Amino acid sequence: MAPEIDNPKGKVGVLIPGLCGAVSTTFMAGVELVRRNIKKPYGSLTQMQTIRIGKRTEHRNPLIKDFVPLANLDDLVFGGWDIFDMNAYEGAKKAGVLRNEDLEKVKDFMETIHPMKGVFNQYYVKKLNGDYIKQWGSKLELANEVMEDIKEFKKESGVDRLVTVWAASTEIYIPPSEVHLSLENFERGLEENHKDISPSMIYAYAALKSGVPFINGAPGTTVDFPAMYELADKMHVPIAGKDFKTGQTLMKTIIAPGLKARMLGIDGWFSTNILGNRDGEVLDDPESFKSKETSKLSVLETILQPDMYPDLYGHLYHKVRINYYPPRGDNKEGWDNIDIFGWLGYPMQIKINFLCRDSILAAPVVLDLVLFMDLAQRAHLKGIQEWLSFYFKSPMVAPGLYPENDLFIQHTKLKNFLRYLMGEELITHLGVEYYDLR
């Protein structure tokens, strides 16, 4: 049975911790450039992709946005938090992603977006030192303040519903511990200022408590532990994460499934990057890098399944490096060297040199996630939204399941989920109906 979906009437508030960063400002300026008909939303499935419905002979291929009832771009209203006192135009200038000629066309709009004071503590992001922050009281008080902010924003902006997206800096790696195991433990931890509760967790808790969906764009544990699953269930809100899948990992999840499909072996996969934006600077700290490394390393394991294919992938050496190199700014350069082998074990090599633009790849991912999470909310879905794995480096899944990292499986899953939501037949690609086989 397909779920009931409420109509997307009214405005949607998009609340972003990290409002003035590179990803956020590139996303917001981009949405406004599209709304003003100046640019096209390349990279966004919700805006540009079609979906096949029914048999191939039926020729029904609507745009996704015409098939599922998504909010309109004109209905998005932006707000959020940062730890520096600047507006979104100043943030975008500092990030240096967009060309001046583009940014100036939406300057008036971007200057109207101003962050609320952030929840921050340098213990969790060593390389940053913001001065636009809430007074550091108990963590429970901070969560209450964020809940007040959410209420205030909703009232002042007149939006109908909200979605939160974490697009702030990567925090240190915090593996789940006792305090994360139940909501009761977590709430006690908030009162007692437990050190394993980071600012991103405080935002996530406040959002879920306010009945607002939460998307985690960074690799942190943030919303991916039992206490948050419990809260999402109790408040009946959807959650999704983690770590936007953009440059090198996107390539990895495109190429690895292809090599595996053809049973080509891999001895080693060495990935290195140079990156000069603030994200690169934050990741220069070994503790923040550890969060990113954990997220980046996990993809090959689940795609290649070395346990099932020990001859092909049992000895794979996988290494990921990120080097902070200021001259490059947001224009990251990634190199991959892949040592593969084929028939009779004969070795071959693949080299990939990806000159990408990090935030240009991330912005449409943010847009799609916001629109799909709003859809999930209106479809009355709760908990982990695994169908959105397509957009994440390290997808959240139900405890005990391994994540699907293969981009093509993720893509099929996403489209079938949309068909399921709309009560249409799922597509298996079996295709026997077109042939007289027996």
Ligand SMILES: NC(=O)c1ccc[n+]([C@@H]2O[C@H](COP(=O)([O-])OP(=O)(O)OC[C@H]3O[C@@H](n4cnc5c(N)ncnc54)[C@H](O)[C@@H]3O)[C@@H](O)[C@H]2O)c1
């Ligand atoms: N392609 C990509 O760009 C990409 C891909 C995957 C994940 N990410 C993640 O997205 C996040 C944002 O990336 P970015 O390039 O925009 O980084 P950025 O440094 O340009 O922006 C981060 C923003 O977050 C703010 N911030 C930091 N801590 C905060 C807090 N506790 N509360 C509120 N604001 C806070 C910073 O002041 C800054 O404005 C990072 O965690 C990054 O790892 C980015």
